[in-house]
Every structure is written in structure tokens, then in C-alpha cells.
Amino acid sequence: MKRFVVFSLMLFLSGGLFAQNSSLYNASAVPKLVSNQFAFTEGPAVDKQGNVFFTDQPNNKIWKYGTDGKLSVFMDSAGRANGTYFDSHGNLIVCADEHNQLWQVRPDKKVLVLLTNYQGKLFNGPNDLWIDKKDNIYFTDPYYQRDYWTRTKPDLSSQKVFVLMKGQSKPIALDSMVRPNGIVGTPDGKNLFVADIGDNKIYKYNIDTNGMLSNRQLFFAQGADGITLDERGNLYLAGNGVTIVNPQGQKIAHIDVPESWTANICFGGKDRRTLFITASKAVYTMQMNVRGVE
Incomplete structure (x- = not known):
């Protein structure tokens, strides 16, 4: 009887996991290769129209993947751009770690x-960022030694x-980690998630009314590169494929990506139901049943 109860519980749990997976994406859905012509892809960001902009850091370019499915170079000599995010005015804010800066790139490409x-x-080396509805810019600053730097240790x-x-010229330090990386906030501006890839953890914070962080909590015991959220509050973790964690901090799905490393993710397309994946020398898309919130 005991074995039967345990077996039944396992079936129930696995059935529940399958149900959550199938509600996120169809059982037959897999990442679709868009192109593998790059050196190392990173930092996807979606504009108001649903176009996705992403970086090829070693080649010092920012690319555009249009809602029409076409690829084009948006910007050359892009400051060795890493993470990117659009502000409310349509400017692309860029972690430009060639000289360890934060850039604003206007639609006309003026920097x-x-x-x-x-x-x-x-x-x-500013790495990844998230911008709230007030245009406050939250960003991570890990140290990854670059071959194009003259320095060999951090300052x-x-x-x-x-x-x-917004409107300030000096950044405020909010917290320290072993090696912070991916970062994303909730649409209501109340919570911030940060991946400490150096300590294999995801942390969740409250964002106070003054924009500062409080109540740091361990959300999930796994590190990540880039991270993003869907409309249900599920957190997507890039790294070994894409791991999906529900708002309670429980793993509910994993998407295999046929590359050695998945660096970052966002939702794009006109309906925001296209998961856009930057993975090593390639970029992929996957159709989802849920919308992104960025």
C-alpha cells in the first residue's frame, strides 16, 4: 500500500509538472535556429514594436532581429556591448565594457x-541591466577579464x-555579491531578481519607494547568466539551456538548447510570445503560450 501511495504521488507530481510545461509551450516546441554566424551572442532587448536587439560582443556589433524575421546590423563599434535594455523613450541603454561604461544609444545611433x-x-565591467518604469537603471558589475583590456585586475x-x-550622474551601490550577472525586475516595480553566478544563487529583493533595495532573500539555489520574466511571474534562467522557475521558487521546466552555453533571453515579437535565446555563436527562437513582460 505504501509503495502504491508513493507511486501515485510521483505520478501526480510529474503530471502537474507536465501540465505546467504544456501551458507554457506546446509539447512539440523546440528552439529554432535563426543564425549561427556570430562569435558570442549576448544582451537581447525588445523595443516597443517587438523587434529584438542583441550583441555580438567579440565582433563589437549590435544586431537587430526584426518582427519580420530578418537580421540586420544596427551598430558597429558598439563599445563591446554586453547587456542592453530599452528605456521609456526608445533609447537603447548599453553595458559597454570596452571601457567599462554605461551608454545611451538613441534611435539615430548617437551615443x-x-x-x-x-x-x-x-x-x-557593467554586464546586464533592467530599467524600471521611472527610467531608473539597475545594473550588475562583475569582473570578467577581457583580452581587449590593458588592465589585469579590478580597480x-x-x-x-x-x-x-533618473536624472542623476552618479550611481548608487546597492549590494555586493561574489559575481552578479543577470538582473530583472517585476512590471509593478516592487521586486528585483539578481543572479549571483559566482555563488550559484538567485536572489530576490524588495524595491522600496525610494528605489533602494531591501529584504534580500534566496529565491533559487542555482546560478544563471541572463534572466527574464513572463506574465505569470515565472523566472527564466539562461546558462545550461533555459531553466524556468515559478513565483514560489520551484523549478517547473527546462528547455534544452543545442549549444554549449545559453547566455541570455528575452521575449520578443509583436505579441511578446517569441522567446529569443542568445546561445554561444547562435541565436534561437521558440514560440511560447505565455507573454514576456519586458
């Missing part, structure tokens, strides 16, 4: 350098999460 340092010291003593408040 404004927003940040060059923290308290007179070079950033480690800063730790690796932090920062915010640049």
Missing part, C-alpha cells in the same frame, strides 16, 4: 556616455549591483 566610473574608480574591491537614478 551618450552615462557613466564612466564609481567614486573615481573604473567599473569592473574596485568588490562586485556590486548598482542603480543610476
Whole structure:
């Protein structure tokens, strides 16, 4: 009898997991290769029309994947762009780690350098970012030694999460981690998720009314590169494929991606139901039954 109960419980749990998977995407859905012509893809961001912009960091380019399915180069000499995100005015905010800066790239491709340092010291290398509805910019600053740098060690003593408040010229340090990486906030602006890839953890914070962070909690015991959210509050973790975690911090699905590393993800397309995946030398798309919230 005991074995039967255990077996029945396993069937119930696996059935529940399958039901959650099937509600997110069809059972037959798999990532579809768009192109593998790149050196290393990163930093996808979606504009108001649903076009996705992403970076090829070693080749120093920002690409556009249009809602028509066409690829085009948006920008050359892109500051070795890594993470990107659109602000409310349609400017692409870029983690430009060639010189460890934060850029604003206007639709006409004119560049404004927003940040060059923290308290007179070079950033480690701004990596990923999220912008709230007030246009406050939250970003991570891990240290990854680049072959195009002349320095061989960081200027800063730790690796932090920062915010640049709208209209301000100086960033505010919010928290320190082993190696912060992916970052995303909820649409209501109440919570922020940050991946500490150096400590194999995802943390969740409250965002206070003044834009500062409080109540740091361990959300999920797995690291990640880029992260994003869907309309149900599920968190998508890039790294070994794509892991999907529900709002309670439970793994509910995993999407296999046929590349050695999945660096980042976002939802694009006119209906925001296309999961766009940057993975090593390639980019992929996968049709979903849920919408993204970025």
C-alpha cells in the first residue's frame, strides 16, 4: 500500500509538472535556429514594436532581429556591448565594457556616455541591466577579464549591483555579491531578481519607494547568466539551456538548447510570445503560450 501511495504521488507530481510545461509551450516546441554566424551572442532587448536587439560582443556589433524575421546590423563599434535594455523613450541603454561604461544609444545611433566610473574608480565591467518604469537603471558589475583590456585586475574591491537614478550622474551601490550577472525586475516595480553566478544563487529583493533595495532573500539555489520574466511571474534562467522557475521558487521546466552555453533571453515579437535565446555563436527562437513582460 505504501509503495502504491508513493507511486501515485510521483505520478501526480510529474503530471502537474507536465501540465505546467504544456501551458507554457506546446509539447512539440523546440528552439529554432535563426543564425549561427556570430562569435558570442549576448544582451537581447525588445523595443516597443517587438523587434529584438542583441550583441555580438567579440565582433563589437549590435544586431537587430526584426518582427519580420530578418537580421540586420544596427551598430558597429558598439563599445563591446554586453547587456542592453530599452528605456521609456526608445533609447537603447548599453553595458559597454570596452571601457567599462554605461551608454545611451538613441534611435539615430548617437551615443551618450552615462557613466564612466564609481567614486573615481573604473567599473569592473557593467554586464546586464533592467530599467524600471521611472527610467531608473539597475545594473550588475562583475569582473570578467577581457583580452581587449590593458588592465589585469579590478580597480574596485568588490562586485556590486548598482542603480543610476533618473536624472542623476552618479550611481548608487546597492549590494555586493561574489559575481552578479543577470538582473530583472517585476512590471509593478516592487521586486528585483539578481543572479549571483559566482555563488550559484538567485536572489530576490524588495524595491522600496525610494528605489533602494531591501529584504534580500534566496529565491533559487542555482546560478544563471541572463534572466527574464513572463506574465505569470515565472523566472527564466539562461546558462545550461533555459531553466524556468515559478513565483514560489520551484523549478517547473527546462528547455534544452543545442549549444554549449545559453547566455541570455528575452521575449520578443509583436505579441511578446517569441522567446529569443542568445546561445554561444547562435541565436534561437521558440514560440511560447505565455507573454514576456519586458
